[in-house]
Amino acid sequence: MKQVVQNYKSGELALLDVPVPGCKPNGVLVRSAYSLISTGTELMKVSEAGMSMLGKARSRPDQVAKVMQSVATNGMSATYRKVINQLDSYTPLGYSLCGVVEQVGAGIDDVAVGDLVACAGNEHALHAELNWVPKNLYTPVPDGLAPRHAAFGTVGSIALQGVRRGEPQLGDVALVIGLGLIGQLVVQLLAASGVRVIGVDPDPVRCELAARLGAAACGDPGSAAVESSVAELTDGHGVDQVYLAAGGGSNQPVELAARLSRDRGRVVDIGKCRLDLPWNAYYEKELDVRFSRSYGPGRYDPEYELEGRDYPIGYVRWTERRNLACFLDLLARGRVDTDPLISHIADFDDAVKTYQRLKDGELKAVAVLFRYPDAAEHPIEAEAPAVAVPTVRRSGGASTPTTRSVTSPVRLAFVGAGNYATSMLLPHLAQRDGVELSTVVTTTALSAVNAKRKFGFAEATTELDAVLEDPSVDAVFVVTRHNSHAELTRRALLAGKAVFVEKPLALTEDELAGVLAAVEESGNDRLQVGFNRRFAPLLRQARKRFGTRSGPANVRYLVNAGRLQHGSWYLQQGSQGSRFAGEGGHFIDTVSWLLGADPTSVYAVATPGNEDLQIVLRYPGGSTATLSYVTTGSPGFPKETLDLIADGKVLRLDDFVRASVHGRKRWSSPRLSNARDKGQRAELDAFLEAVRTGGPMPVPLESLVATTAATLAVQTGLVSGAPVTLTRTR
Incomplete structure (x- = not known):
């Protein structure tokens, strides 16, 4: 099999052929589908490997201290040989992936061969085609969650553990310093927890991304805008928590944290940030400085990680594995969105070139995924997710509808x-x-x-x-x-x-x-x-003018939905469903009525934050419909425009104000002078x-059910990233 390795002495990166690891007890052998490059941690290692020996020593003073201790204990010659031997060896890269269980070791009963799992650990979730992963470092992937999204499990757990260490509460205001991969996930997790978030990063592109993903405000660390946002959102008291997700050698993050924290606020270090704490500033506010240790309790404990000994949930609620499962659940339910974070997906065979492009700055990315050769044929990925269209059964004690007399209301x-x-x-x-x-x-x-x-x-x-x-x-x-x-x-x-x-x-x-x-x-x-639009007089008239259709049709439907007012209950997606789930059935029903059929599959994609949706519906006989549901358009543009094209003819509807049919003869309705009649x-x-x-x-009830199932399939498609088949149940 192939694996990405690095020689820390020479800086060489290579894709080596190495033996397949054995499947030991208390673990599983996993064939990788996607693995995630940590553009922070891994690129730091890659950059350090390219430094001179002096540069390596300066970048890792902790390791220099160990070397000096070894010299004092074992002598210069023995220490030199030991250090050079370690430096001149290939070391692995990677720690977050998703793959398919290929073999199950003794003692494992929670997964089976063929199951999709997310894996963690810098010794077990490597950039390699096959990995042996112990029990507490993998977790099954929820149904419908795409492997490329599940590959974020480990970095998501790091962000989640950092948020847990901050102990946020509903209504809190938090500052996230550093909007790289971890910072972007922290922003989303805090927003999902009911916390108002202010992001800080010198990169305006990352600030814009964080704002789309839920941050209330973002800005450069030196800008007055950040301080004014903190003052406005906290009534001048300062933020409740600061999450340090920045790297580098600057002490600016910890100084900014002290300045913008409230009295007795919490400062959580998630990344590898310089921590020369300004004593007076931290003492005067009695700030609570906390560290977040990687993925959560169990990390670095060999009995937990290697031997599979779990901590009782009554004593340790959130362990490494439980954090991993929790983050995947948040992904599957749409509480966290990783799609906007994926800057690039590279074939695994191009791994070395991809690292080099990242190191040279040619490829600027928040997150990069490796796609493995078998990912395209991966049975779970290849099998389209499905939403059932239930069969209507009327086998109960049928009630006879009441017939009212003409005079009876x-x-x-x-x-x-x-x-x-x-x-x-x-x-x-x-x-x-x-x-x-x-x-x-x-x-x-x-x-x-x-x-x-x-x-x-x-x-x-x-x-x-x-x-x-x-x-x-x-x-x-x-x-x-x-x-x-x-x-x-x-x-x-x-x-x-x-x-x-x-x-x-x-x-x-x-x-x-x-x-x-x-x-x-x-x-x-x-x-x-x-579903009133199929009853709209103007649309019914246009359909009649269009006439009987013989060949497949193409429908284009643009819904310029516009922004909702702040506070609208339509925005309460946790309890009321997405905005499209509430309104989208209108448009799917209209298309199905025009085509005289129910959809057979749905494919949906979205811009970051699911603001604008593009939905492709397939129908029997080869007909298709493209539905664009957008919220970012101009309010001055018509809300709904529809075109149906088939048999050399075009039907056009302009926002229920005017309709036309273009064919051998052209028909155009007069423009309605009164309010739009949408068929109520x-x-x-x-x-x-x-x-x-x-x-x-x-x-017909069957049509209502089919439209509802197709509307539900849109959310399934957004989560899975794949076309969703609408299957008829029996």
Whole structure:
């Protein structure tokens, strides 16, 4: 097998053929898929190896002290031979990788051959095609997490342990000095913990990256902007913690830490920073200086690392291995994003050239990955992730839809009376013939009373059960926040009500399965999701003008979504899902309706921070759709523009204001003079007609399920970095 090695005496870097390591007990043999170059630690070693003997001595005074002690004990001649022998030997590089278990040693029962694992350790997770890794230095990779992202596990654990040492709390303000690889991860981990972060680095590109990944402010260490940001965010008190993630020989980081810390703040050294502490400054504020030792408890303990003896969780909550697993979980759940940190992926065969380019400054990078020869054929990487499109079953005790007489009104209940309900739905229903607004349910009493007063509801309450148990209520509208949609829909279906639920129907596959379980149990499939655009009169007219399609189509859909106002609950991704998860179903449903089919696969990529998404949908018959969902565009540009191209014709929709069809004959609609009609009224008409007559719901339930699954697949694709297959379950 091949392995990257370095001769510390000559500075030579080489890709050597070496024997395959044996698979010893209490460990596994791992074939590398991706390994990560630490552009801090490893490049420091590479640079030191190229120095003269005097330069090496100056850069490592700790090793010089050991040499002098050896001289005093063993004599000059013996010490010289020992030092030269060590310097003139090949040493390995690397300590963070992801790979596939090739062989399992005795005593291992938590992984099997073929499993994907992340590995740590500068003796066990080397830049080599195969590594033997002891039990406490690997952990299984969560489903759906791409190997190239899992390769960040070790450096992520270093950042995570540093954050743990700082003991941040919700609402704290922290300063991260040094925005290299570790610093960028520390910024994201702190932001995910509810901490406001200020980043410091002389490189404006790294400052910009940290700002995109969650830092509240960033700047050069000598700039007044950093100090003013600290003063503004802390009311002049200073930051609660400082994380030193910088290297080099300057003492500026520790001096800046003292100046910007609050009284009795904490200073955590994560990197290899010069620490000539200014005594007066640290004493007067009684600063708590802490060190973060690598990946966490267990590091440098041979009984833990080599013999696999774990520390009891009741005494040591976060060990090396548990930190590694925790960081991978954060990656898999999208709390940390490593994609923007990957500056370059090099083939392993080009390892020596890659190191040289980094050393010479030709390749400027935050993180560089080696891709191994087998990575392309790696079974887990090659196998596209999948999201299930559940089959709709109606095998329960089927309920017969009620047919209303012409004179009998359809009685509606609303669960939720927020902005969308009161501006886009209720104005079309209030004072409408054949409709009675029965009850409005909200979590706060006053909002229910306001809705009752404005729109004429007969009752206002905060008790949902009363509505579900009322036999006179024909249909329930679920217009609440996203995380409650699936559960409220499930309960209403089980109560035998027709349900109109605003998008999204569900935020997870489990939630979607729960809704369909309620359909199967009750036999009640009277469900409509608020995908209103397929009902827009202008778009329906354009589709009719386009005519029947015979060949595959290409659809381009640009959604200029724009920025959200600060404080919008749409930004609460932890509880409400991503912004696209909440809104994206609109656009996928529109495309599927235009093409008359459901998507078969989804491929999604994003700019750093997932601000702008580019999504490719594949459909049966070779049709494709490209959906651009962007938040960084001009607010003056139209929100939605769509083109459908097929059979020598083009359908164009300009933001529901004008539509046109170009073919042998050209048709163009007049420009609408009033507000855009995106189909809400027509959608409600169709739903009410179905409830009144007992006829089919406006959109088949199978289509609603397929659109929801495709929307969920976008997040899966962003995490995995691969196309996601939409598989039909049976």
